[in-house]
Amino acid sequence: MLGNCCGRDLMVDTPHSIYLHIPFCRIKCTYCAFNTYIGLDNLIEPFVAALCREIEILGASKPGQPARTIYLGGGTPSVLTPHQIGCILAAVERAFVLAPDAEISMEVNPGDPDLSYMMALKSLGVNRISIGMQSANGNELELFARRHDNDAVVRSVVAARQAGFDNLNLDLIYGFPHQTLDSWENTLRQMLWLEPEHVSLYALGLEDGTAMKTWVTRGYLPPPDDDLSADMYELASDVLESAGYEQYEISNWARPGYACRHNLQYWRNLPYPGLGPGAHGYAGGVRYSTILSPHKYIQALETTEAVFAFPLTPATDQSVRVDREAEIADTLLMGLRLTQEGISRAVFRERFGADVLDLYQALIEKYRSYGLLEVDEDRVRLTRKGRFLSNLIFRELV
Ligand code: SF4
Known part of the structure; x- marks a missing residue:
């Protein structure tokens, strides 16, 4: 968190x-x-x-x-x-x-x-x-x-x-x-x-x-x-x-x-509890997935009496707590998909206490020089050319 x-x-x-x-x-x-x-x-x-x-x-x-x-x-x-x-x-x-x-x-x-x-x-x-x-x-x-x-x-x-x-x-x-x-x-x-x-x-x-x-x-x-x-x-x-x-x-x-x-x-990398077999979710600072098999999913929910800590349930299969570094990287990776909104520098600063430009200076400068990213006072986002070549940037961020 x-x-x-x-x-x-x-x-x-x-x-x-x-x-x-x-x-x-x-x-x-x-x-x-x-x-x-x-x-x-x-x-x-x-x-x-x-x-x-x-x-x-x-x-x-x-x-x-x-x-x-x-x-x-x-x-x-x-x-x-x-x-x-x-x-x-x-x-x-x-x-x-x-x-x-x-x-x-x-x-x-x-x-x-x-x-x-x-x-x-x-x-x-x-x-x-x-x-x-x-x-x-x-x-x-x-x-x-x-x-x-x-x-x-x-x-x-x-x-x-x-x-x-x-x-x-x-x-x-x-x-x-x-x-x-x-x-x-x-x-x-x-x-x-x-x-x-x-x-x-x-x-x-x-x-x-x-x-x-x-x-x-x-x-x-x-x-x-x-x-x-x-x-x-x-x-x-x-x-x-x-x-x-x-x-x-x-x-x-x-x-x-x-x-x-x-x-x-x-x-925007905001919380979305996922429920049902094979769902993925992200909430309470935890990223998780649920049991794939509908049979096992039904069984898991039939038999449990245990108490679970949000957002986990008896159907949770795998989960990982997302640390700050991963949350920042996810926010950038997903936010750049938003072609108009991009990464709002103010929202990013409010969420993480730092300017995205300071945290990703080299990467942003490199792709700006290639004409794939545009940066202004408000936001960082893909250019039209960047939308076609976004995988180049995303691969580097993963
Ligand atoms: S198999 Fe089902 S979920 Fe998959 S594409 Fe076809 S209709 Fe959609």
Whole structure:
């Protein structure tokens, strides 16, 4: 904790952002390395009970903690019924002091939620829907083994709008085998036609254990082309900017006022308790992860009577206390992802009692001289060129 070394203790008085991991999917997408499972629908009901128990234990270990966002991610949270979602949200409201204007986001699979499902979510207080569109092109969705087509995305957006949602995100993927600039542009145009408030673009990473990586390794698919991927990123940046979206993070664009408050919490390196199997969290000066297996997760929460110190719960698998040096490095690493906000020198000084320029003088000067960072009295942030080459800086910081 930095409370006794300098500055204001942000880990104590900053409201939390609560991440809830729902580890069930109907199908395993070929690129996906998230902690998700198919064919375990029989565990959904006991999982919901276990998650509510974990939330209750976390809240009881430090009552009265404020929270300002909730994010239901996964996995596919839309495999849960509205009743199950309602039970989980009610557990959070009992365990934390939820801000009246809290952002409550939920990921949905295109085509799953019909109008009545969307209306039920709205009545439960969900106010932001994130739809995994990924691509508008049928052959690319087949390559991913996604179980939706572009029509399903359209239906989900229409249902969400009819239910009254005015804050929609669409996720897209780029830089995968056989994708072309033309097909990417088609996806971007289709996405714009749907007029989401927020867009997240993910460059494909070939993750261990995925079918996509196996196919590339065995030569069944060509490896991703980094130069083409960079061209796609540039095209998307231009298209989104022309359409009035503001880039606020390396991979995220939003209409003014619609930046994702939950994700801003991560990038500002502020506390986000993570609950559910395989969740990651950071709170109370501790970074931790939870048990991966849904079976073991449920068992861990069935059998315990022990008392845990916030933010640990019976589901915690690994944890490490973050010292001041690591907290500073994390704050810089994540804050530089924020393309407009960057690192506020005043906020950094208040938190750590030192100017970021004094702590990272050589590194900042080097990348400023390369034209990748800009520095003024208020902040340090990436230049436009720096957004394309940010990995150079991040690698040095890790
Ligand atoms: S739906 Fe999402 S979480 Fe589930 S396998 Fe596909 S990419 Fe992974």
